[in-house]
Amino acid sequence: MADISAAEVKRLRDKTGAGMMECKNALVSSEGDFDKAEKMLKEKGLAALEKRSDRATNEGKIFVKINAEGNAAVLVELSSETDFVARNPDFIALGGTIADKALEKGYTEPNDELTGLVTDLATKIRENMSLKRLKVVKAGANECLAKYIHGDGNIGVVVKCDSDKPEIFKDEEVKSFVFSLALHIAAFNPYALERGKIDQAWIKEQEEIFRKQMEQDEKLQGKPANVLEGILKGKVNKFLSDICFLEQAYVKDEKLKVSQALAECAKKFGAKLNVNEYVYFKVGS
Numbered sequence: 001m002a003d004i005s006a007a008e009v010k011r012l013r014d015k016t017g018a019g020m021m022e023c024k025n026a027l028v029s030s031e032g033d034f035d036k037a038e039k040m041l042k043e044k045g046l047a048a049l050e051k052r053s054d055r056a057t058n059e060g061k062i063f064v065k066i067n068a069e070g071n072a073a074v075l076v077e078l079s080s081e082t083d084f085v086a087r088n089p090d091f092i093a094l095g096g097t098i099a100d101k102a103l104e105k106g107y108t109e110p111n112d113e114l115t116g117l118v119t120d121l122a123t124k125i126r127e128n129m130s131l132k133r134l135k136v137v138k139a140g141a142n143e144c145l146a147k148y149i150h151g152d153g154n155i156g157v158v159v160k161c162d163s164d165k166p167e168i169f170k171d172e173e174v175k176s177f178v179f180s181l182a183l184h185i186a187a188f189n190p191y192a193l194e195r196g197k198i199d200q201a202w203i204k205e206q207e208e209i210f211r212k213q214m215e216q217d218e219k220l221q222g223k224p225a226n227v228l229e230g231i232l233k234g235k236v237n238k239f240l241s242d243i244c245f246l247e248q249a250y251v252k253d254e255k256l257k258v259s260q261a262l263a264e265c266a267k268k269f270g271a272k273l274n275v276n277e278y279v280y281f282k283v284g285s
Contacts, residue, residue, distance in 0.1 A: 062156030063095035077133040144169040148182035159278040165271035184251035191243035
């Protein structure tokens with residue numbers, strides 16, 4: 001039997017996360033061959049994962065990073081079975097690594113390299129986890145990106161703005177305002193940027209739902225058709241204003257719509273300022 005040192009057992013434990021006795025037994029079985037012992041433990045971890053493969057991975061974290069140049073952002077949803085693992089330092093470090101690699105290598109979706117990193121940690125922790133989503137947002141010369149992560153990583157947002165005077169994006173007040181737009185999106189999760197971005201067929205479906213609700217409302221029975229159409233139009237308009245980002249009441253001043261807050265900020269700096277894209281990630285959604 002090979003002479004197994006405590007240092008080798010500890011080294012294997014540090015690399016695999018397996019218990020001390022598991023590491024020692026693996027080294028003994030492999031006659032001291034570290035690589036073989038590591039493979040044995042990994043295979044054992046994969047087998048344990050296979051037994052848990054039917055367990056849901058509804059916990060996790062959202063990771064958001066913007067590169068040093070400020071022209072690309074990435075959002076990552078890394079999922080786990082339990083909130084306990086989602087708070088694990090290795091799990092958190094993995095999310096950051098995946099985001100960094102996506103930005104550095106230009107990845108725009110999960111691939112074998114990234115999912116391999118997830119599998120490596122999953123076999124170490126022996127809990128199901130997965131790279132559920134990855135989204136990259138790029139900005140041009142006249143655009144800026146801002147990010148917001150809510151709480152402990154349950155929600156992550158990236159917002160992209162453009163201006164005819166992009167130098168305003170260097171101003172701290174404008175930076176703060178664009179950040180507040182990302183915060184607003186995290187708080188209200190708008191369905192769309194504006195009405196023109198919504199499929200008209202979907203709007204028609206919502207209109208029919210309101211129409212059927214009105215038909216069942218005893219208070220509206222017997223009212224003239226033109227009055228009912230006016231009420232329906234009002235309901236649809238109110239619904240759309242509630243779900244469209246630019247029409248929502250601005251989170252920092254509810255007297256203003258988001259579009260009005262944008263106009264005020266732009267006017268102050270003598271520039272045009274628009275939101276042209278945002279991405280909202282929530283764990284499990």
